[in-house]
Amino acid sequence: MDKISIGIIGAGYIGGVHASVLMRDERVRLAKVHDISMPRAEQLAATTGATVAASADALIESVDAVYITTPNTTHTELAVAAAGASKHVFCEKPMATNMEDARRVLEAADAGRGVFQVGHNRRFAPVYARLRQILLEEHAAHSAHIKMNRGELINPEWVGDSSTTGGFLYETTIHMFDMVRFLFGEVRELTAIGSRHEYGEVDDFSVLLNFESGLHATLCSSADASWLFPFERVEVFCHHQTIVTREMESLTISEGLTGQHRTHSMQQLSKEEKWGYLQEDRAFVDAIVDETEAIITARDGYKSVELVDACYRSVETRERIAF
Numbered sequence: 001m002d003k004i005s006i007g008i009i010g011a012g013y014i015g016g017v018h019a020s021v022l023m024r025d026e027r028v029r030l031a032k033v034h035d036i037s038m039p040r041a042e043q044l045a046a047t048t049g050a051t052v053a054a055s056a057d058a059l060i061e062s063v064d065a066v067y068i069t070t071p072n073t074t075h076t077e078l079a080v081a082a083a084g085a086s087k088h089v090f091c092e093k094p095m096a097t098n099m100e101d102a103r104r105v106l107e108a109a110d111a112g113r114g115v116f117q118v119g120h121n122r123r124f125a126p127v128y129a130r131l132r133q134i135l136l137e138e139h140a141a142h143s144a145h146i147k148m149n150r151g152e153l154i155n156p157e158w159v160g161d162s163s164t165t166g167g168f169l170y171e172t173t174i175h176m177f178d179m180v181r182f183l184f185g186e187v188r189e190l191t192a193i194g195s196r197h198e199y200g201e202v203d204d205f206s207v208l209l210n211f212e213s214g215l216h217a218t219l220c221s222s223a224d225a226s227w228l229f230p231f232e233r234v235e236v237f238c239h240h241q242t243i244v245t246r247e248m249e250s251l252t253i254s255e256g257l258t259g260q261h262r263t264h265s266m267q268q269l270s271k272e273e274k275w276g277y278l279q280e281d282r283a284f285v286d287a288i289v290d291e292t293e294a295i296i297t298a299r300d301g302y303k304s305v306e307l308v309d310a311c312y313r314s315v316e317t318r319e320r321i322a323f
């Protein structure tokens with residue numbers, strides 16, 4: 001069977017992470033790279049054996065599968081173009097930065113003949129995969145407390161520019177909006193409070209979530225919290241049980257009423273495996289080879305955009321948003 005030819009649009013940090021994983025997958029060939037910065041495109045091409053495409057359109061035209069790893073507000077046009085050309089598409093999160101664009105991408109993905117996967121990598125991170133398995137097999141969770149902070153909105157240089165990110169929640173916290181659906185199912189309603197401090201946008205959020213399952217949760221997310229470990233944590237409360245994650249490093253489960261607990265550490269894994277990048281790229285190629293749907297679809301990408309959009313509306317209107 002011919003190797004699947006892949007092109008990467010956006011030769012920055014995460015484009016490099018995906019390239020490094022894909023280069024070790026014998027089923028694919030990294031064929032093309034495109035970036036608006038020619039030196040970046042040339043650098044990634046030189047380290048991967050790919051050639052530089054002069055434009056995004058030329059890249060899409062020439063490969064079987066397209067990785068979209070550019071800044072957030074550029075995702076929609078590229079995703080619509082690639083899905084519209086019936087290519088397989090891996091689109092980094094967020095799939096879009098408003099509801100209209102999310103709908104356009106969803107429609108293009110549904111109409112296209114290729115696999116469409118969104119880069120919500122945390123579903124593949126062993127910490128969260130384990131947590132979900134525990135919740136499914138052993139515990140009916142009652143409530144949860146979730147934190148997803150950032151130290152700053154300074155690096156890379158565009159993350160503090162909401163006209164490029166769509167806003168802090170689209171850039172960062174959207175990971176946790178996908179995660180809560182993965183762990184707890186669909187959200188029935190939410191209320192959000194936000195405030196503005198270091199940056200020219202709302203940068204601190206408190207969100208109250210109510211799920212169709214009856215579970216309820218709080219989610220806090222600050223963009224100026226420093227990088228104190230763990231900047232990302234999920235605590236789940238069940239029948240005399242607490243399960244706690246610490247970033248992608250470890251997961252602790254309490255044992256009944258004695259205070260005893262056991263910790264599963266993922267620290268021995270490489271970052272690409274701990275964070276799920278390796279597994280999400282393998283899953284994308286699996287879906288292409290097996291002609292199946294992606295594990296994280298455009299519908300999932302749409303739902304996470306919908307939750308972020310609802311948070312911003314709730315902050316603005318001070319109203320509870322129902323779905």
Ligand SMILES: NC(=O)c1ccc[n+]([C@@H]2O[C@H](COP(=O)([O-])OP(=O)(O)OC[C@H]3O[C@@H](n4cnc5c(N)ncnc54)[C@H](O)[C@@H]3O)[C@@H](O)[C@H]2O)c1
Pocket residue numbers: 009010011012013014015034035036037040056069070071072074092093094119120121156157171
């Ligand atoms: N899933 C994750 O854990 C994760 C981690 C990091 C970044 N991301 C996402 O990946 C995307 C890229 O982030 P990054 O950290 O790699 O940023 P980056 O700044 O390191 O890289 C982005 C690259 O895209 C290029 N670019 C910008 N506009 C372009 C355009 N219109 N066409 C072609 N190239 C263009 C830039 O020159 C740059 O090389 C963002 O959407 C970000 O949210 C996801």
